[in-house]
Amino acid sequence: xxxxxxxxxxxxxxxxxxxxxxxxxxxxxxxxxxxxxxxxxxxxxxxxxxxxxxxxxxxxxxxxxxxxxxxxxxxxxxxxxxxxxxxxxxxxxxxxxxxxxxxxxxxxxxxxxxxxxxxxxxxxxxxxxxxxxxxxxx
Amino acid sequence: xxxxxxxxxxxxxxxxxxxxxxxxxxxxxxxxxxxxxxxxxxxxxxxxxxxxxxxxxxxxxxxxxxxxxxxxxxxxxxxxxxxxxxxxxxxxxxxxxxxxxxxxxxxxxxxxxxxxxxxxxxxxxxxxxxxxxxxxxx
DNA sequence: CGACATTACATGACGCATCATTCAATGACA
DNA sequence: TGTCATTGAATGATGCGTCATGTAATGTCG
Numbered sequence: 001x002x003x004x005x006x007x008x009x010x011x012x013x014x015x016x017x018x019x020x021x022x023x024x025x026x027x028x029x030x031x032x033x034x035x036x037x038x039x040x041x042x043x044x045x046x047x048x049x050x051x052x053x054x055x056x057x058x059x060x061x062x063x064x065x066x067x068x069x070x071x072x073x074x075x076x077x078x079x080x081x082x083x084x085x086x087x088x089x090x091x092x093x094x095x096x097x098x099x100x101x102x103x104x105x106x107x108x109x110x111x112x113x114x115x116x117x118x119x120x121x122x123x124x125x126x127x128x129x130x131x132x133x134x135x136x137x138x
Numbered sequence: 139x140x141x142x143x144x145x146x147x148x149x150x151x152x153x154x155x156x157x158x159x160x161x162x163x164x165x166x167x168x169x170x171x172x173x174x175x176x177x178x179x180x181x182x183x184x185x186x187x188x189x190x191x192x193x194x195x196x197x198x199x200x201x202x203x204x205x206x207x208x209x210x211x212x213x214x215x216x217x218x219x220x221x222x223x224x225x226x227x228x229x230x231x232x233x234x235x236x237x238x239x240x241x242x243x244x245x246x247x248x249x250x251x252x253x254x255x256x257x258x259x260x261x262x263x264x265x266x267x268x269x270x271x272x273x274x275x276x
Numbered sequence: 277c278g279a280c281a282t283t284a285c286a287t288g289a290c291g292c293a294t295c296a297t298t299c300a301a302t303g304a305c306a
Numbered sequence: 307t308g309t310c311a312t313t314g315a316a317t318g319a320t321g322c323g324t325c326a327t328g329t330a331a332t333g334t335c336g
Contacts, residue, residue: 013267021270025173028274032170033216035163050322071284078171083323085286107284107331129151132159136166188292209314221293223316245301245314 035135042131047124049094052079054128056087057096057121060113069108096120173273180269185262187232190217192266194225195234195259198251207246234258 013021040051049057059076060068070088074081088111091097096117102108113121151159178189187195197214198206208226212219226249229235234255240246251259 013271018267021267021274024274025270028166028170028173030216032166035166052322069284074284078168080324081285082287082325086322089286105284105332109285129156129159132163133151136159136162190292207314212314218294219315220295220317224292227316240314243302243314247315 031135031137035132038135039128039131042127043124046127047120049091049096049120049124052083053087053091054121054124056084056091057113057117058125058128060097060111061118061121061125064113068111069102070111071108073111091117169273169275173270176273177266177269180265181262184265185258187229187234187258187262190221191225191229192259192262194222194229195251195255196263196266198235198249199256199259199263202251206249207240208249209246211249229255 036051039054043049043051043054047054056073056077056079059073063072063076066072070081070084073084073088077084079087088097088099092099096114098112098114100110100112102110174189177192181187181189181192185192194211194215194217197211201210201214204210208219208222211222211226215222217225226235226237230237234252236250236252238248238250240248
């Protein structure tokens, strides 16, 4: 008869090592969720945009000089192409971003910050950096 | 005239320190998203439950002896009370969990693993630990 | 050149988490 | 004990991200 009242989810790992791994994961999870929730809340209430919207603005600001197409955005963002499409939708509707045709390739679209978007980014970035400082593990 | 072509979202922080902070945040984000996506995908395909469902099972297994009410679950999980209520709904519908009345306080409900839930947890935990080992930064 | 594969992006259906609210049970206190 | 606040949990509306798919435009290669 099998004794499986105690879980044995360790295949070649000691239980201590496994436990440490789980602790590490929970710490990572906790740090991430705490920070991202704080960021999302504050950015929403102070500036009216969510975290992912801000980070998209941030990437756009960062690559402003090179010109940023949707595909470039996709390659530097952890978000899905689909999600980015909708984020840019929202940012465009709010007037923070503009889609512009691309001469070389008519499938592509440039995404550019508008002046309003640039201003918003500057302000929101302050909030963002403050919260990172307050929430990030040292 | 103001020169704000360069963002100055540093109030008392050097730009390098700010940049480091952002890098740190992006690394955290990347590690978390990479790991949680991998976990979610694999747990879903191999065992038919999502990450949050598994982690709820995991917490229930961990506190099996003490008896776990919804409020206890809420206090040890990063999820919302509302979210947990729905997760437990799903787990219950799938037969992995059972809600049981609480004698002391008729508002409270105990949540217990069924045998099927216990088995599933054992199996899924293996997957979970494997993926943690594969994805977690060292 | 013409057919097929691939790429860039958008969209609809779906799942899931969150907020606000609700409801019942309990506590506190005059 | 009766009233009011609080607590434990469920639910409906809403928003957002993902997957699968659709649609152009562009490459590729016979």
